[in-house]
Amino acid sequence: MMADLFVQFCEMLVVLGLAPLLAGYVRTLKARLVGRRGPPLMQPYRDLLRLIRKEVVLADSASWLFRAAPYIVFAATWVAAALVPTFATGLLFNYAADMIAIVALLATARFMLALAGLDVGTSFGGIGSSREMMIASLAEPAMVMVVFTLSLLAGSTQLSSIAAFMQGPGVGLRVSLAMALVALIMVAIAENARIPVDNPATHLELTMVHEAMILEYSGRHLALIELASFVKLLLYTSIIGCVFAPWGIAVAGQGLGAYLVGLAVYVVKLAVAGLLLALFETAIAKMRVFRYSDFLGSALMLGVLATLLLFVSRVA
Amino acid sequence: MTAEFLLGCVAALLATSAAGLVFYRCRIASAAVYTACLAITGAALVAATRASLSPASLHGALSLPLGLPWLGAHFKVDALAAFFLLVINLGGAMASLFALGYGRHEETPGRVLPFFPAFLAGMNLVLLAADAFTFLFAWEFMSLSSWALVMAHHRRPGNTTAGYLYLLMASFGTLALLLAFGLLAGPSGGYEFTVIRQMPPAASISAVVLVLALIGAGSKAGLVPLHVWLPLAHPAAPTHVSALMSGVMTKVAVYGFVRIVFDLLGPPTWWWGAIVPLIGGITAVMGVLYALLQNDLKRLLAYSTVENIGIIFVGLGLALAFQANQMQAAAALALTAALLHVFNHSLFKSLLFFGAGAVLSSTGERDMDRLGGLIHRMPRTAFAFLIGSAAISALPPFNGFVSEWLTFQAILLSPTLPQWLLKFLVPAVGALLALAAALAGACFVKAFGITFLGRPRTDIARGAAETDAWSIAAMFILAALCLLAGILPGYFIDALGPVIEAMTGASLPRQEQLDWLTIVPIAQSRSSYNGLLVFFFIVLSASLAAEAIHRWASAAVRRSAPWDCGFPDASPATQYTSGSFSQPIRRVFGTVLFRAREEVQMPPPGDASPARLQVHLRDLPWDLVYVPIARAVAFCAERLNALQFLTIRGYLTLVFSALVVLLMVLAVWQ
Numbered sequence: 001m002m003a004d005l006f007v008q009f010c011e012m013l014v015v016l017g018l019a020p021l022l023a024g025y026v027r028t029l030k031a032r033l034v035g036r037r038g039p040p041l042m043q044p045y046r047d048l049l050r051l052i053r054k055e056v057v058l059a060d061s062a063s064w065l066f067r068a069a070p071y072i073v074f075a076a077t078w079v080a081a082a083l084v085p086t087f088a089t090g091l092l093f094n095y096a097a098d099m100i101a102i103v104a105l106l107a108t109a110r111f112m113l114a115l116a117g118l119d120v121g122t123s124f125g126g127i128g129s130s131r132e133m134m135i136a137s138l139a140e141p142a143m144v145m146v147v148f149t150l151s152l153l154a155g156s157t158q159l160s161s162i163a164a165f166m167q168g169p170g171v172g173l174r175v176s177l178a179m180a181l182v183a184l185i186m187v188a189i190a191e192n193a194r195i196p197v198d199n200p201a202t203h204l205e206l207t208m209v210h211e212a213m214i215l216e217y218s219g220r221h222l223a224l225i226e227l228a229s230f231v232k233l234l235l236y237t238s239i240i241g242c243v244f245a246p247w248g249i250a251v252a253g254q255g256l257g258a259y260l261v262g263l264a265v266y267v268v269k270l271a272v273a274g275l276l277l278a279l280f281e282t283a284i285a286k287m288r289v290f291r292y293s294d295f296l297g298s299a300l301m302l303g304v305l306a307t308l309l310l311f312v313s314r315v316a
Numbered sequence: 317m318t319a320e321f322l323l324g325c326v327a328a329l330l331a332t333s334a335a336g337l338v339f340y341r342c343r344i345a346s347a348a349v350y351t352a353c354l355a356i357t358g359a360a361l362v363a364a365t366r367a368s369l370s371p372a373s374l375h376g377a378l379s380l381p382l383g384l385p386w387l388g389a390h391f392k393v394d395a396l397a398a399f400f401l402l403v404i405n406l407g408g409a410m411a412s413l414f415a416l417g418y419g420r421h422e423e424t425p426g427r428v429l430p431f432f433p434a435f436l437a438g439m440n441l442v443l444l445a446a447d448a449f450t451f452l453f454a455w456e457f458m459s460l461s462s463w464a465l466v467m468a469h470h471r472r473p474g475n476t477t478a479g480y481l482y483l484l485m486a487s488f489g490t491l492a493l494l495l496a497f498g499l500l501a502g503p504s505g506g507y508e509f510t511v512i513r514q515m516p517p518a519a520s521i522s523a524v525v526l527v528l529a530l531i532g533a534g535s536k537a538g539l540v541p542l543h544v545w546l547p548l549a550h551p552a553a554p555t556h557v558s559a560l561m562s563g564v565m566t567k568v569a570v571y572g573f574v575r576i577v578f579d580l581l582g583p584p585t586w587w588w589g590a591i592v593p594l595i596g597g598i599t600a601v602m603g604v605l606y607a608l609l610q611n612d613l614k615r616l617l618a619y620s621t622v623e624n625i626g627i628i629f630v631g632l633g634l635a636l637a638f639q640a641n642q643m644q645a646a647a648a649l650a651l652t653a654a655l656l657h658v659f660n661h662s663l664f665k666s667l668l669f670f671g672a673g674a675v676l677s678s679t680g681e682r683d684m685d686r687l688g689g690l691i692h693r694m695p696r697t698a699f700a701f702l703i704g705s706a707a708i709s710a711l712p713p714f715n716g717f718v719s720e721w722l723t724f725q726a727i728l729l730s731p732t733l734p735q736w737l738l739k740f741l742v743p744a745v746g747a748l749l750a751l752a753a754a755l756a757g758a759c760f761v762k763a764f765g766i767t768f769l770g771r772p773r774t775d776i777a778r779g780a781a782e783t784d785a786w787s788i789a790a791m792f793i794l795a796a797l798c799l800l801a802g803i804l805p806g807y808f809i810d811a812l813g814p815v816i817e818a819m820t821g822a823s824l825p826r827q828e829q830l831d832w833l834t835i836v837p838i839a840q841s842r843s844s845y846n847g848l849l850v851f852f853f854i855v856l857s858a859s860l861a862a863e864a865i866h867r868w869a870s871a872a873v874r875r876s877a878p879w880d881c882g883f884p885d886a887s888p889a890t891q892y893t894s895g896s897f898s899q900p901i902r903r904v905f906g907t908v909l910f911r912a913r914e915e916v917q918m919p920p921p922g923d924a925s926p927a928r929l930q931v932h933l934r935d936l937p938w939d940l941v942y943v944p945i946a947r948a949v950a951f952c953a954e955r956l957n958a959l960q961f962l963t964i965r966g967y968l969t970l971v972f973s974a975l976v977v978l979l980m981v982l983a984v985w986q
Contacts (some may be wrong), residue, residue, distance in 0.1 A: 052865065055872030059879070061771045063691045065702075075858035079850065095834070096849040100724055101712055102692055105850070107757055108711040114761045115702075118892065121689065121770030122880040126892025129765065140757075141750035144724070148746060151728055157843040212604035220869040224861060293904040299748070307743040311731045311870035 004252065007259070008082070008092040014263070015081045015238075017232035020044035022237065022270055025267035029196070029278035048223045056219035058122040068131040069116035073109045077228040080105040081235040085242045089253035098157035099147045102147065103140060104240075106191070109228065117213035120203035128212030131289060135209065137199065138296035139190045142183055145303025150243060151182040152310040159242060164248045179245050179306035186299035188236035190292070192229070195281040197292055220287055234270070241269040317391045318367045319378045322401065322444055325360040328362075329353065329437035336589050346419045349429045350412045357408035357436060369966045371524035371814040372393040375505070377510075383449050390508055392446035394812040396579065398657065399444050400571040401660045407564035408436045410790045414670050415556040419675045425787070427468040428554055435461040435560065437480035448497035448507040452490065455572070459486040459536075462565060465557045466549045478548035483547040485535050493532035493572065496525045500580055502968030509580060516582025526588055529576040529596070538622045539629065540599040541937035544620060547606070551614035551682070555673025558614060562621040564664035565656050570628055571682060574627035577636070578651075578819045586735050589637020593630045594741060597748035600626030604755040605909060606760065608901055609933065611894045612682050613672045616763055617665065622709065623752055624661045627723065628654050630749055634726050635820065637738055644822035646729045649837050651816050652809060652824055653722035659808065660715040664707040667794035668763075671701035674783035675767065679776045684763070684894040689772040693780040698768045700791035705760035707798040710753045711949050713851035715801035718835070720753055721845055771888040803847040806835050895931070911936055916928070 024044040031038025117129035151157040154165035192196040193210035247279040248265030377803040438458030445451035467479040535542040603622030610616040630653025638647035689694040707714035730742040772778040805825030817823040834846040906912035911934040
């Protein structure tokens, strides 16, 4: 029991430690791809440290909600990340909640962040919150449909069980799975405010969404929110990794060696995923705001289609 | 014993109502009436809770020599009625507690005090009734007393229209239920529920009864397209009554549907499980989209009730589909999800209406665009409203998430259904449900954010003050229950066990013995959710983060003007309003569903007047269903108008030919 708890705790720390690295890695890769030198890999850590040392400049009209929101956003995202198998499945917390709960926990984080965007009472905060909720209103059902597809195949909504199923012989090549993968990637791009939906590097533009919402944040609050968004990127990468590339993942109780192998494989997976993300982001242009609905609507339709195919192909 | 006690409560409520009618002019009348209501519904709540926790003690039926002389009035409390009695009396007690403070602001107590206890009595009576006549009588009594409450402020613009529409739809619904019970009773006319239960009708007749029950109960609950009266009538009433109508009376309608379809109608046919979830899914999405487009806080809440009724009917419909295919365990899961959502929705919808009422009594405003920044002036109300918003948006660790999670789990069990139509339909319904859940989040970010956050938009909002202690108490009790039902859902699911057992013949596995209070509908490898652990982890990691920040980060805070990208504008008018918040969603969904059109009116060059943006929306159910019906009625009335002005010869001919036609019909019939 204590050992399980310890492994789970280590997993949460690994997630927290690796998350800024992944973000920095993608940033550096993107810079290299367009011929710039780019920031060093460790830059996100330095940014976070710098932010927590700075004072907080709080708007006059900010309420307690504005100050509490970063903690809740961070906590909900971190708990969601703890529920996703990274280097090992079947960890202690994995059965506390399933994939639907992970989606809902991320929704809790988004709910608080959108409220915080409205709290100061500026037009930029409003634009960010309103657009974020519009994106979520399409991305979240698409994600739920992906969950449906996966859980109909694996007979479970638990990520650990799904990962175990995907490693097993019963999977095979399925059209539904391909559709679910595409839909999941589209949702992940939208949810993490990446190009073509949002640009994480933008400022002072009417097209920004996530950055507009957190525009009034500074100091330690901003550090928490940034860290939460790094964790979210890692979380989606881990979901895609453990479902669609479940190789090499350890199973709880296999011992230290298996965990270390799992960890190494996991880091390799993150590196590959980060490379693909950077390539994709460099190759594509950002969309206009009202094209998002086409993008995410097609993700939703792919998800529905994938589920429908499974419903129909099931024999009673 | 329980039935007698609850009937006594009903009698006491009616006596309070009579006292209210006589003494409403007294200074203490309001406090006395609401205290009495609180005490009586509190006692009824205790009785109902005991009854639903130990249903074995319930077998006494009671009949009184009231009503039709050859029938009498029959009363019985079974597991289903006990559960709904719990929901109704909890909502009633909370509304009375809230009204102890809120009711003091009432300008016309004579129009509220006599009807409020009568309304509570009517709802209780519907649940106690064990024959069709008493049921319909109580149903109509409930409708009329709530109609009187809707008309309490009849001079306010729009309220008489709302009352008229409500009366029309309520009578229509009761007519449908009357016909349904007529068909159930059959030619022999056995109107007692025990008699009806023993002789289930033929398949063709039960199909008609299902449709009639859907219309009758659905018009009261607010299923699309029968919802049109609801968002007009619910907000028109005083707020504690709005909370009762939205949070509780719609649940009486759900009870009516469950009683007729699951209990009295006999085994279901599979296609019932197709139309009911489909209507539920459409209702959920349409309801929340309507809610998103509202600027009136109370109307937004009323539309969100339509959404939640849709979610409940999805669960009920899935239970019918499973039951028709003898999948009892799955039916038990779907019905548990639906009934748990009944309970949950009654909690958070009452809470949210109370919050809206506190804002209304403090500012006199329901229009969100004239509010803002209330979190500073009404911190307690804002906190309670925030909990309610999170709960209704199905966010963990609150209770709304649990019932939606169970509904999703029920949907995931449905690929094994043999019928092809269901195979196509159920995933589509699942997608509608997911869409509704996500949109509800957006809707309540808007409801809370525009009303309570930001800077005050008017002087009224700037001068708001916190509401009274009674109202706060009512809101905080409900908020605590929302959290409790979210983190310990196992106990609530177990408490539903007897009802589910009685309706479907199966029930979920006992949840309370499971490790760490996890809930596991089928098997752990399949799905599990542990609200307590999730809550505990969120608190733990938030406090870990706070501790780390506290230890290592700079604690300096400086207050200054907002940054706003370097263009801070002193005017609060530059903030996002409710209309601008929902604009992206309106553009995505509204162009098809509401034919939304934006029209920019630019002043001619040289003219300094401001440009205007107008949004045109069409309410398609209204335009496509109600307007043609109203037109047809008006057309017939116009034509029949001539009959008023016949000569005596003409009238005699008319009467004679009518007689001949009727006799011929009778002759042909036999």
